[in-house]
Amino acid sequence: MERRIRQLSNGVEIPIVGFGTYKLQNENNEACNIIKESIDLGYRNIDTASFYNNEEGIGKGIRESGIHREELFVTTKVWIDDDGYENTINAFNKSLDKLGLEYIDLYLVHWPTENIKETWRAMEYLYKEKKVRAIGVCNFTVKQIEEIIGFSEINPMVNQIEIHPKRSEKELLKVCKRHNIVVQAWSPIMRGQLSSNTIIKKLSQKYNKSEAQIILRWHLQNNVIAIPKTSKLNRIKENINIFDFEIEKEDIDEIDSINKNERMKPQKYENLYKVV
Ligand SMILES: NC(=O)c1ccc[n+]([C@@H]2O[C@H](COP(=O)([O-])OP(=O)(O)OC[C@H]3O[C@@H](n4cnc5c(N)ncnc54)[C@H](OP(=O)(O)O)[C@@H]3O)[C@@H](O)[C@H]2O)c1
Numbered sequence: 001m002e003r004r005i006r007q008l009s010n011g012v013e014i015p016i017v018g019f020g021t022y023k024l025q026n027e028n029n030e031a032c033n034i035i036k037e038s039i040d041l042g043y044r045n046i047d048t049a050s051f052y053n054n055e056e057g058i059g060k061g062i063r064e065s066g067i068h069r070e071e072l073f074v075t076t077k078v079w080i081d082d083d084g085y086e087n088t089i090n091a092f093n094k095s096l097d098k099l100g101l102e103y104i105d106l107y108l109v110h111w112p113t114e115n116i117k118e119t120w121r122a123m124e125y126l127y128k129e130k131k132v133r134a135i136g137v138c139n140f141t142v143k144q145i146e147e148i149i150g151f152s153e154i155n156p157m158v159n160q161i162e163i164h165p166k167r168s169e170k171e172l173l174k175v176c177k178r179h180n181i182v183v184q185a186w187s188p189i190m191r192g193q194l195s196s197n198t199i200i201k202k203l204s205q206k207y208n209k210s211e212a213q214i215i216l217r218w219h220l221q222n223n224v225i226a227i228p229k230t231s232k233l234n235r236i237k238e239n240i241n242i243f244d245f246e247i248e249k250e251d252i253d254e255i256d257s258i259n260k261n262e263r264m265k266p267q268k269y270e271n272l273y274k275v276v
Pocket of ligand 1 (some may be wrong): 019021022023047048110138140155161178186187188189190191192193194196210212215227228229231232234238239262
């Protein structure tokens with residue numbers, strides 16, 4: 001059977017399918033109920049962020065799930081407004097408090113900013129103090145990865161970036177691999193805008209799997225940890241049901257050929273830290 005975990009560079013195990021939570025709300029117990037459903041259906045890797053304003057609901061769902069804390073892998077992130085040394089530590093404590101947890105598995109810098117050196121020093125402090133089991137970044141380019149490796153004492157263990165068939169980031173994947181950085185894909189199923197691509201449609205028919213499942217399996221075979229988000233029970237099931245088939249090499253290559261280096265939508269935070 002396919003192993004459903006990978007090791008980060010420090011040996012910590014991370015489940016290879018995750019659950020995204022952007023847009024899930026605390027209100028009406030939405031985030032709490034969806035998290036309980038997703039854990040019940042087999043997800044063990046949950047991705048949130050202070051920016052999503054749902055850490056309370058996510059934490060409640062985790063605590064009410066009945067699953068031992070050690071069996072779950074929980075990620076949250078420090079937002080750009082909280083960059084810098086003290087701010088990052090304060091933001092971390094707030095997130096921990098909102099989640100109602102004793103530790104975080106993975107703490108990520110949400111976007112690189114000019115204060116990255118100070119922010120990263122705080123991330124290293126939190127790691128050394130064992131408040132987090134792993135630390136990493138999001139949205140770092142090749143140049144930014146090389147820069148942070150140059151000044152860090154502890155290298156990032158994860159880079160969470162936008163990846164999907166229209167933006168495959170092959171060069172960045174290679175660089176991350178070289179530095180033993182695990183890559184996670186955000187917007188892995190193109191924010192649900194799936195129907196327009198003829199290649200994905202054709203492969204969906206060939207393998208008798210949904211278009212989302214084809215793309216999620218493509219991520220898996222590319223060694224990328226996808227974190228699809230959904231608030232629908234049938235899709236929670238669908239998005240993790242990708243372990244009973246394998247996409248042939250030539251079909252993986254065909255999906256790779258869709259790449260246009262396109263973002264699903266313009267990102268206003270991507271130029272806060274320039275490396276020349
Ligand atoms: N680090 C960062 O900067 C960053 C940025 C963006 C996102 N993220 C993380 O990555 C996660 C995933 O990214 P995302 O939420 O932007 O996009 P996504 O997971 O690619 O797509 C989510 C959208 O797809 C729909 N969907 C889910 N499963 C589907 C299926 N099987 N078939 C058809 N449609 C489906 C969902 O609608 P329903 O809910 O109605 O099912 C939702 O509208 C986020 O939730 C967040 O945790 C991180």
